[in-house]
Amino acid sequence: MSSFQEFSFGEGDENVGTRTKRFKAEAGRTYRASLAWWSGIEDGDLDLTEDPDNKPRFIGAQRNYIKDVGYVINRGPEFTKLAGGEPPRMAIATILINWPMDSKGNLDKAAIAAGDFQVHPWVIGQDKYKTIEPIHKEFHFGTHDLKMMCSDTQFQKITFSPCKDSLLAAIKEKGGKLWKKIVADVQQVAANIQNEIGREMTLDQIREKLTGSPGGNPAAPAMAMATEEIDSLVDNLLEDE
Numbered sequence: 001m002s003s004f005q006e007f008s009f010g011e012g013d014e015n016v017g018t019r020t021k022r023f024k025a026e027a028g029r030t031y032r033a034s035l036a037w038w039s040g041i042e043d044g045d046l047d048l049t050e051d052p053d054n055k056p057r058f059i060g061a062q063r064n065y066i067k068d069v070g071y072v073i074n075r076g077p078e079f080t081k082l083a084g085g086e087p088p089r090m091a092i093a094t095i096l097i098n099w100p101m102d103s104k105g106n107l108d109k110a111a112i113a114a115g116d117f118q119v120h121p122w123v124i125g126q127d128k129y130k131t132i133e134p135i136h137k138e139f140h141f142g143t144h145d146l147k148m149m150c151s152d153t154q155f156q157k158i159t160f161s162p163c164k165d166s167l168l169a170a171i172k173e174k175g176g177k178l179w180k181k182i183v184a185d186v187q188q189v190a191a192n193i194q195n196e197i198g199r200e201m202t203l204d205q206i207r208e209k210l211t212g213s214p215g216g217n218p219a220a221p222a223m224a225m226a227t228e229e230i231d232s233l234v235d236n237l238l239e240d241e
Contacts, residue, residue, distance in 0.1 A: 006057065006058070006059045007058055007059075007060065008055035008056060008057055008058060009055050009056075009133045009136055009137070010055075010133075011055070020119065020120060020121055020188070020189050020192070021118070021120060022120055022121050022122065022123055022196060023096055023098060023118075023120035023121070023122045024153070024156065025148060025150035025153070025156060025158055026150060026153050027150050027151055027152055027153045028150070028151075029149075029150055030101070030105055030147065030148070030149045030150075031098060031099075031101070031147070031148040031149075031150070032098075032099045032101060032107065032145050032146070032147055032148075032163060032167070033096040033097060033098050033099065033145060033146050033148060034096065034097045034099070034141075034145050034146070034166055034167060034168035035056040035094060035095070035096055035141045035146065036056075036095045036096055036097045036119060036168060036182070036186050037056055037057040037058075037094050037095040037186065037190060037193075038054070038056055038057060038142070039054070039057070041183070041186055041187055041190055044183055044187070045183065046168070046172065046182075046183060046186065047142075048142035048143065048166070048168065048169050048172060049142060050140040050142050050143045051140075051142075052137075054140075054142060055136070055141075056094060056136070056141050056142075057094065058092050058093065058094045058129070059092070059093050059094075059193055059194065059197070060090055060091060060092040060093070060197070061073050061074075061090070061091060061194075061197050061198065062074045062088035062089065062090055062091075063088055063089065063090075063091050063197060063198040064079060064080065064082075064083035064086060064088050064089075065083070065086075066082060066083050066084075066206065066210070068209065068210060069199075069201075069206055069209045069210065070198070070199065071091070071197065071198035071199065072198050072199055072200075072201050072206060073197070073198045073199065073200045073201070074088035075200075078203050079203065079206075082203065082206050082207070082210075089125065090125065090126050091123055091124075091125065091197045091198065092123070092124050092125065092126070092128075092129050092197075093121055093122065093123045093124075093193050093194075093196045093197050094121075094122050094124075095119065095120070095121055095122065095186055095189050095190060095193070096119075096120055096122045096146075097117055097118070097119050097120075097168060097182065098117060098118045098119075098120055099112060099117050099145075099167055100112060100116055100117055107167065112167070112178075113178070115178060115181055119182070119185035119186055119188075119189055120189070121189050121192075121193055121196040123196050123197060128156075128158070128160075131160055132146065132160055135160060135161075135162050138162070139162035141166075142166065142169060143165065143166050143169050144162045144163055144164070144165065144166055145162075145163035145165070145166050145167055145168070146160060146161075146162065146163065147160070147161045147162070147163050148160055149161075168182070
């Protein structure tokens with residue numbers, strides 16, 4: 001059974017509190033983005049219809065960061081123990097298109113026409129998910145882009161506001177090669193979206209990664225060192241007698 005759950009605003013998100021480069025905002029920069037993971041993508045389309053029941057797609061799972069292993073999907077108390085007892089946190093992923101901007105903060109139309117835009121997986125926490133949810137309710141993300149102003153790169157402190165229209169919707173209306181490229185890029189990111197959150201590993205796989213041996217006990221190396229130190233101490237005491 002998969003540890004991932006797919007959801008959208010108000011539906012299944014009650015508990016929400018080739019690899020593509022993830023979106024990461026830089027301090028002092030303003031971005032314009034379109035949320036790009038919608039129903040229809042499996043059939044080579046994106047349904048951007050402005051309808052309360054039509055919502056962008058997200059996927060989420062509880063995960064832990066384990067040193068020397070990375071982000072691992074948490075599937076129970078034993079996983080929490082291997083993570084040092086740190087409670088898991090919900091990570092949420094979706095897909096966005098980062099549109100190129102000129103030096104004045106306007107859309108760079110020439111770059112866009114040339115296909116110079118990035119389709120990114122976007123991994124966020126519950127706080128950002130809850131922040132953008134009410135924006136979508138008033139300014140549907142199928143017909144409105146999202147403006148993002150970053151004030152802190154490390155902690156990804158971002159202020160969100162809606163744009164008056166959607167560049168993605170405008171490109172869809174025109175169709176053509178640019179639209180086909182966008183759909184293909186979104187399909188590629190969507191195919192690997194779970195891996196952006198974390199790896200699904202068994203307890204034994206995690207232990208092996210930590211110890212370097214199949215079925216190893218993560219605590220074994222430390223225990224062995226302690227035993228050697230005790231033996232050495234005893235030997236020294238016997239020599240002094």
